[in-house]
Amino acid sequence: MTNDFADAIRALPDEELGALLQLRPDLLVPMPADTYSVAARAQSKVSVARALDGLDQFTLEVLDGLRLLPTPSLSGVLALTNNHPGVKEAIARLQARFLVHGDIEDLDLVPAIEEVCSPFIAGLGHPAELLDAQVAQLMSDPAKMRRTLLSAPPQARAVLDRLAEGPPVGTASATTEAVAWLVENHLLAEVTEGMVELPRELGLLLRRDSGPLGELHPKPPKVSGVAKDQSKVDSAGAGQAMSAVQHVEAVLEALANEPAPLLRGGGMGVLPWRRLAKSAGLTEQDTALYLETAHAAGLIGELESSTDTVFIPAAGYDQWRAAPLAQRWARLANAWLAMHRQPALAGKRDEKDRPMTVLSPQLERAAAPAMRREILTELARTATAETDELIELVRWRAPRRMRGREHIYRDLLREAAVLGVTGLDSMTGYTRALLASLSSAQDDPLGLRPEADRPPEQTAAVLALAELLPAPVDHVLVQADLTVVVPGPAEPALAAELDLVAEHESGGGASVYRVTPASVRHALDTGFTALDLHNLFKRRSTTAVPQALTYLIDDVARTHGGLRSGGAGAYLRSDDEGLMAEVLADRSLADLQLRRLAPTVLITPFTPGRLLSSLREAGYAPVPEDSTGAAMLTKPRVRRAAARGALQPQLDLSFSPARVLGAVEELRRGDARLRVARRAPAEVRAAAGHPMSSLTAVQAHSQALSILQQAVRDKAKVWVGYVDAHGSAASRLVRPVSIGAGYLRAEDERTQMLHTFALHRITAAAPAE
């Protein structure tokens, strides 16, 4: 069958092979050498699972129908589904993906499907003969089975009905009595302690009303709700987009003030994260989202210094800050759509109970961008769906992908709302434009279409959003309580000025600043004069500048600079002003660069030692002082290096008996390995030792895997060539038990041990004759 499959793929015309690769792009990564590799990959568990993940609920139900049939065929499934008209197309979808192949009335299923799908086909149990002999006996006598069924007490009947709906297994805790009756009468099989299973035959019988496959879902679920007013949606989204941009800025400003160190395991510590959230006035969850998004947008970088590495706003941040709001948002939104990260995980603990931190590798999720696009596309398609209905829709489109991930989709929707990608939980017009431009960019990899080289401020999304956002303003309202109100988003130059002279109090559609003595002092420190400040407020204010502000500026300016400070290496003081003047004028001391601070104090940038020795050389008699001003006496000190240990005589080279015994045992084991390896077939040995001439290593590996998978199914013995943990080649005759999660588990009949081989260490495999 394996060869049939490979032949069928090889025989495909170019466009059909292309279509297959389009539907299952993972077959092309990494680039396969030939169609043989494509066929091997297309049958591998991982690839089959991936292909199934992309199928909708109905197609999977039809696939279950095929699995249920002894000879899978279109007519067989039609019989099971009461001739549902959609079946043929569903089978065509499966065929196009090469999950089934062959004649439509005699289909072959790729064997890996059985491994990656639930063993309970369509929610039905195993056939009775696989479960229990007595149950099988009852099932083989339909009349008796019916009689037993009719005699079941109502409670037991309810248990049966529930199991018939699927899943067909249950634990016997809650309804022990009823279950005990059913097991006693062989209507249920006890598979393990306390666990019962409904045999397939009985399940089919009980499903008389709904059909053997249970209820079918040929159409996506219906959504209720009324369409929201698009202008309201856009407005709410734009408001949110604006505050998201401002919040990102607030977080990054806080980060600039207090750079957060990079942890050794990657990411930002919990404490700096909380501190950022607090100083930006946001929840930790939102702060994590903003940090991740800003990092993805290239606004946060890592700065290495000799002592540590810190997260700090990156060089592009200042340009971003000066750009118009809509453009700034677009950069964030694009980054969010593209980032392979799941910010909602931050602060939770991973499976090893380690805390997951913001910006750490633990938040990496490769599937995130696809999931974002998936749910946004669905949202764009249905204008009216509520969140729950939306999740159901996505679940119908790809039920396998949704399994266990519902909360991730909910997190994504929440993030979209926080960032203003959506508004009132609906798709905004500008995000629609953003998504459209992304998909058109995918069709146009060379950038040939005119919209491809539009500058960032001209893209459809930015234009649409800019339309909704307030225009920047360049004036302020100054009030007597010393607040300064910018009635709209401040123009970058104005914002920069206000940041210097006032404290930011509140942001949003407008900004409120407060002028305080400290902020005026800060402005004076950065080089403003009182006159500059008066002019600044006069120029920017549309209303009269209140007297209190004018007075405040003058008052702070009056005392500004009343104290001066600076650094010096050493000082020289004396009560004798004449002596100080003499020292200052002494040419031989010019090297010391003495400066007079007061008639009795001189300073020098050099150390006290140098000052002392120079003074002594010039014939003065200075005395050093300690920090309290007391004179210090100097004693000569002898310099020594750090202490070292002395050399000890060594005994002769020898080993303990235990160590020698260990070495011998290791040697014997090596011999045994060699003997076993000698018995292995040539291709396994050769592959283990050195590259073979006919097959490349990659080909040999994929061939080995398909041989092993076949052997698991056939329960056959194989020779496995592998490289052990010490790097030496070995081979072993084993009976594979399972393959999964990167490991092959196999039984060595000779030693009766279960071995686990890492798949990447396996170099070759050959069936044992």
Add this chain to the structure above:
Amino acid sequence: MTAGPLIVQSDKTLLLEVDHPDATACRMAIAPFAELERSPEHVHTYRLTPLGLWNARAAGHDAEQVVDALLRFSRYPVPHALLVDVADTMDRYGRLQLVNDPAHGLVLRGLDRAVLTEVARSKKLAGMLGAKVADELIAVHPSERGRLKQALLKLGWPAEDLAGYVDGEAHAISLHQDGWQLRSYQQQAVDSFWAGGSGVVVLPCGAGKTLVGAAAMAEASATTLILVTNTVAGRQWKRELLARTSLTEEEIGEYSGERKEIRPVTIATYQVLTTRRGGVFPHLSVFDARDWGLIIYDEVHLLPAPMFRFTADLQARRRLGLTATLVREDGKEGDVFSLIGPKRFDAPWRDIEDQGWIAPADCTEVRVTLTDEERMSYAVAEPEERYRVAATAHTKLPVVEAILARHSGDQVLVIGAYLDQLHELSDHLDVPMIHGGTTNKERERLFDAFRDGSIRTLVLSKVGNFSIDLPEATVAVQVSGTFGSRQEEAQRLGRVLRPKADGRQAHFYTVVSRDTIDTEYAAHRQRFLAEQGYAYTIIDADDVLRK
């Protein structure tokens, strides 16, 4: 994008541009749910708080109206998250109700079982809830009603109080509106108080809070307990009630340190109620002395801490709080709201001034430069002594004198906090002084002399901070204060805000020592008034002395 007057900030403040043509309409629309935080000349700031939103729910507004008002008047797009938050917050109100059950008495009813279970398990409610009498009913002892409401508010699940009020003992009271009328804002304040049942009315000093109280009594027509800060204020209430209502001398009792009368209308002081003897409060029986139908708390911002506890037991009676400034330096505004009731009425001072009901005031901060000697003693003073040293500098003396000279024809109050300084001023200026030690009789005599103009200047200690009706005072000079107390500043300004017969302007001076902690405290003290739109002019002492 509309051109509305309102800007919604992401920190849930609302900026209202006052000069915008739609500003008035907008204020009417947002006032029910947003709290006015400050109202300087151009842009007023309102804040959306859970408390404000719940009060709006209690007054019958729903989230849709709130969201609609925001969207209608907002100049810029309103963030989605804020709208969601408003709806979520308002949705929390009323999931729990306090009702009178015919079978079980006062019960807490949960319309949402999960919420009821959540609060029932909360440790913060331990001891307040009784037995579970039905699936969605938990018994509550009537004495716990106030505390329970307070605790539920803190848990974020405010209960809707449907248990109602006792009517109390009926007693006919009516207003004598001859030659005067209730002002429109006073009527509004009474109406919204009465509609809400209990609550706080915030009006500037001099805007006639006593009349709001009198009108509320007329509305209730029941026996009333009035709680005031001191005896003098109590007598002022009495005078006012006699003049403006049908009440007679015999119907009004005084319960103070001097007299212990219980009458249909009883005026008691906080001080006497909170007097403790041997660990018990002997005068608490006043609360039970009659079946009061209404309790009025005057100057509710000064409500002493023990009163909170007593008030918690009075939740079945109607309560009216009156104040000019609900800023408490101890941050207990929330307790006032939950025990007395939410803010039912609030008006910016400048609005009342524009309508002519309080005198326009001109605020001036005079900065004096300390002499070198004073600077030295300030510099070496212990940290806890620094404010006193700076505030009581002798340099202030000639400045006060110069200000008095400027206003030689006016009635002037000189107000301070430190007795030494005040004695010195009183001696230096040769004017009488009233302080805590002055007897009530002497106080009344001096106040009367001041009212009729035979004394033109009075020096007041902290006793002058509140509840003294001196309509003729037009100038106040503040020489020192209780550190950075904002409400004290507002109350002191309030002393000169009563409208003058000739429409004269009031003047408020505060004399401050430059480059000391005095300046810092002054800046803090002025914040409330600056936020109410009073612009301080700062001048140098030399400018005053030169003229």
